[in-house]
Amino acid sequence: xxxxxxFTVPFIEGDGVGPEISESVKKIFSAAKVPIEWVPCDVGPxxxxxxxxxxxxxxxxxNKHLIALKGPLATPIGKGHRSLNLTLRKTFNxxxxxxxxxxxxxxxxxxxxxxxxxxxxxTEGEYSGIEHVITPGVIxxxxxxxxxxxxxxxxxxxxxxxxIGRPRLLVIHKSTIQRMADGLFVKVAEELASxxxxxxxxxxIIDKSILNVVSKPELxxxxxxxxxxxxxxxxxxxNSGLSAGSLGLTPSANIGDKVSIFxxxxxxxxxxxxxxxxxxxxxxxxxxxxxxHMGLDEHANKIENAVLTTIASGSENRTADLSGTASTSxxxxxxxxxx
Ligand code: NAD
Numbered sequence: 001x002x003x004x005x006x007f008t009v010p011f012i013e014g015d016g017v018g019p020e021i022s023e024s025v026k027k028i029f030s031a032a033k034v035p036i037e038w039v040p041c042d043v044g045p046x047x048x049x050x051x052x053x054x055x056x057x058x059x060x061x062x063n064k065h066l067i068a069l070k071g072p073l074a075t076p077i078g079k080g081h082r083s084l085n086l087t088l089r090k091t092f093n094x095x096x097x098x099x100x101x102x103x104x105x106x107x108x109x110x111x112x113x114x115x116x117x118x119x120x121x122x123t124e125g126e127y128s129g130i131e132h133v134i135t136p137g138v139i140x141x142x143x144x145x146x147x148x149x150x151x152x153x154x155x156x157x158x159x160x161x162x163x164i165g166r167p168r169l170l171v172i173h174k175s176t177i178q179r180m181a182d183g184l185f186v187k188v189a190e191e192l193a194s195x196x197x198x199x200x201x202x203x204x205i206i207d208k209s210i211l212n213v214v215s216k217p218e219l220x221x222x223x224x225x226x227x228x229x230x231x232x233x234x235x236x237x238x239n240s241g242l243s244a245g246s247l248g249l250t251p252s253a254n255i256g257d258k259v260s261i262f263x264x265x266x267x268x269x270x271x272x273x274x275x276x277x278x279x280x281x282x283x284x285x286x287x288x289x290x291x292x293h294m295g296l297d298e299h300a301n302k303i304e305n306a307v308l309t310t311i312a313s314g315s316e317n318r319t320a321d322l323s324g325t326a327s328t329s330x331x332x333x334x335x336x337x338x339x
Contacts, residue, residue, distance in 0.1 A: 001037070005035055006035045007035060007037070007296075008038075010058075010062050010068040011026075011041060012042075012069070012073070014070060014073050015071075015074040015268040015273075016072060016267070017268060017328075018071030018072050019071070020274070020328050021264070021278050021282075024328055024332040025287050027332055027336065028284065028335055031339055032299055032302055033299075034299045035296075043073070052084060054091055062092065062261070066258060067293070067294070068262070069283075069286065070261050071268075072266060088261065089123070090123075092259040093123070093257055094123075094260070095256060096121070096152075096153050096157070097122045097236070097252060097254055099118045099250065099251075099265070100251065100289075101116045101236070101244070102243055104244060104311050105312050106312035107311050109244055111243070113217070113221070114218075114242050115217075115221040116225070117160075118224075118227070118235055119156065119157045119160060119225065119226040120229060120231075120235075120236055121150070121153040121228050122153075124144045124145065124149050124229060125143055126141070126143045143228075143230075145185055147184060150188045151188050153226060154171070155192055157224060157226035158195070166224050167223075168199065168222055168223040168224070169199050169200070170202050170209075170220070170226070171185065171186055171189045171201070171203045171227065172206050172231055172235065173205065173227065185228055186203050206235075214242065240265065246321060246322075247265045247266045248281065248321045249279070250266070251283075251286035253286070253293065260293060265282060277320055279320075279321050279322065281307055281311065284307050285304065285307065288303055288304045288307075310331065310335045
């Protein structure tokens with residue numbers, strides 16, 4: 001808004017612990033004087049012809065602002081309900097899922113110095129939803145790889161690698177077996193490489209990547225990885241496990257051709273909802289990714305540093321998921337003190 005100099009951002013607070021961790025983000029943004037005005041956005045699902053759909057006003061709001069921050073959404077239990085997360089991905093054509101996984105300084109987990117960035121193709125591959133019975137006891141499930149979707153995600157991966165200043169882009173694949181499908185994914189990346197002469201393109205078979213990343217994660221600290229959908233799904237959780245030992249700290253970005261949605265990786269945590277126990281870090285770090293995407297790097301760095309130094313300061317300032325004694329609100333206050 002040129003009149004106020006503020007950005008307007010739709011905020012989907014989500015279910016379960018969503019409102020509590022969203023409150024933490026809003027308080028910290030306000031204390032850090034981030035020039036953002038939040039607009040509440042309710043994506044509460046409606047069902048049209050048995051399909052999960054997002055209400056039109058929410059779709060319009062997000063299309064207008066091009067960006068949204070999102071808390072966790074609970075998937076209604078019952079037959080035929082497609083997850084709302086998948087619905088959001090389809091509605092806004094969010095083709096790339098960006099998942100950084102970094103060790104938290106001074107917080108001891110199994111590994112130290114993990115600094116991984118993975119970009120997962122988010123629209124096709126094994127998630128195309130094309131499965132059928134050929135004859136009883138024989139199922140065919142189709143993995144779809146198209147040049148168009150591959151080029152889109154790989155191009156984004158080159159751009160992201162350049163933007164964060166890493167020298168290498170690594171394509172993770174299994175083209176030794178999926179010769180045509182993964183073969184095309186690798187070929188498209190090799191074709192695009194000539195447009196990015198300052199980035200070194202490398203390819204690696206997924207089994208080798210997994211062995212390397214669990215034995216020497218630091219081998220990947222100077223790279224961004226990109227891969228087809230299912231490999232990305234599995235590898236991104238592996239990376240989170242290596243960096244923090246939990247998903248509770250992991251942020252993510254869902255990038256589309258127009259709209260981008262930033263969200264914590266974890267779910268609605270119904271077991272601790274409403275108890276002031278949830279760790280807001282994953283949503284906070286997602287909001288930090290959003291600020292960087294918007295070019296508000298100074299605010300992003302200030303908030304990121306305050307969150308990380310709060311966690312590093314000791315167990316009295318960590319929430320229960322990190323074996324600490326802090327509540328959501330006391331953690332939030334500590335972050336605000338450190339801004
Ligand atoms: P979950 O991530 O909600 O919970 C798994 C465990 O992690 C629980 O013990 C929970 O207490 C803990 N946890 C999660 N987030 C935490 C936080 N911020 N602080 C402290 N502890 C935290 O996974 P689930 O139980 O499998 O799923 C619950 C609901 O969330 C389901 O309806 C599922 O569909 C939905 N879900 C949504 C998303 C999303 O919106 N992106 C992702 C995963 C699951």
